[in-house]
Amino acid sequence: MAAEIVNDHGSIVLSETVIARVAGLAATECYGVVGMAAKSVKDGIVMLLKKDSLTRGVVVRVNENVISVDLHVIMEYGINIPAISETISSTVKYKVQEFTGFDVDVVNIYVEGIRVDDK
Secondary structure, X not given: XXXXXXXXXXXXXXXXXXXXXXXXXXXXXXXXXXXXXXEOOOOOOEEEOOHHHHXXXXXXXXXXXXXXXXXXXXXXXXXXXXXXXXXXXXXXXXXHHHHHOOXXXXXXXXXXXEEOOOO
């Protein structure tokens, strides 16, 4: 279901894909997030998605113009996951609300993997 704005001039419909793209971009801008993740249902393997595939790691639900977002992310090793998750949640909530004008009820974060850089 899409989000819809109706005014005197007509209506504007925001697809869930557009909202997911905004949420994915907002999440990847946060410190500690390496990228979005997609799980292969067949293998149970988690893949790091490229920038052009951000919406595959985001699930958006719109119910009566209230938005809920699920983010599947890969984070950096050594960060405080609860603290970074709170930052991601508040950032995504703010940016989606600013962009769409609709309330965001909840942002759920699923940490699908940790990236360890070999130096």
